[in-house]
Amino acid sequence: MYGNAYIDPNEKANAMLAGEDPIKLAEFEARIARGEKIEPKDWMPKEYRKQLIRMIEQHGHSEIIGALPEGTWITRAPGFKRKLALMAKVQDEVGHAQLLYSAAETLGKSREDMINDLITGKSKYSNVFNYPAYTWADACIIAWLIDAGAIINQVANAKGSYGPYCRALDRICTEESFHLKYGHDNVVTLATGTPIQRKMVQEALTRWWPPIMHFFGPSDKISSHTEILMRWKVKMASNDDMRQQFLNMYVPKIWDLGLVIPDANLKKNEEIGKWDYTEPDWDEFKRVINGGGPCNAERLAVRRMAEEKGRWVRAALLRKDEKYVTPLA
Amino acid sequence: MINSLDPRIKREQINEDNTIAPLTEMDQFETYEVFHQKKRGDQHVHVGIVHAPNAEMALLFGKEQFGRRGLSVNIWVVKTSNVFASDYDDADIFETVPEKQYREAGGYKVMDKINKYKKENKA
């Protein structure tokens, strides 16, 4: 990638590289091209740092907020074993947030700043968690299919270029395999159960299908910006490619159970090996992500309450001589 | 008041527009690097960090975060500020190491000489 070192700030394609040292940039890009990882104290372009902080932080927020719809069913999970399993899953998700916040921290944003940006609504998190889990079956659909989507995204990102993010994701992906199996087991139990159970899981699937199709986001704009992020291995796959991968892996499994996906146009186009589907309603997506969803207000209010209630405990534990330094890795 | 589907949240009687003062510096404490040993005889391996107000709590969080699955027999926590690390920019200090064949078992090959000697001295 040495060829990309020359920076012409007048050229739109390179605007995001303006002001970067061309020699350092060339070394940085060559390292990534060789498949080596970038570590926290390495030189990196400002835009690389900015994009990674934004991405890892939002990922962390999604784990924390994602624990809320599922947590709704902890007290009423059917049976002791499922209650234990759901608690373990929710604990994992909160642990994932800790791992991700730590990775983002190595890039220079403090955990306090990340939490502040979450609770004031400045930072985003995955839009799917602005929807409620109406029934136990909703919690099962989330554990199976939302986690399935998350795994596709996380496995792709684990091959990215930033060392601490990759390490966090490797650990996360191992735990996600339990979430997926647990979710699938629950959905299969309902789908092969009594007519009432089948109805319950079908209704949950119908409710969750639009948010699931929104999960990977709208088609990427093909821009020089996206191209650079892909070259830097910050963005590892296009939104549409990940959505296709999800459909390819999970639609047959859903159909196996005799469940109906609420999209009459959904079918595999065998000629091109891709799935046709009705274009998701992106206006609805935008409306919800900008605060208009059924649970946006609740999610943030709950986070604020939790931060506030724990504050005096943390203050009491803080020693005067404590001094923060950025974690190493 | 939030009318949540989650009974635990409903009981809290939270206002939707509650506001709180922002978290201030050190609210989340300093960090500890965590080293995890899977079983006796293994090395302790660095697995990540935890935020904690003291070493005892760092051990507790370390156990919860890195020891909830699989095997574990021991963890260490070390304040990040107490770790001295080399600089990636100085990685060239290791550059000549692979050349030092005289340090490797593979750097010593004698069979050719032995075979030649045996051939020449055959009775």
Ligand SMILES: [Fe+2]
């Ligand atoms: Fe997760």
Ligand SMILES: [Fe+2]
């Ligand atoms: Fe998960």
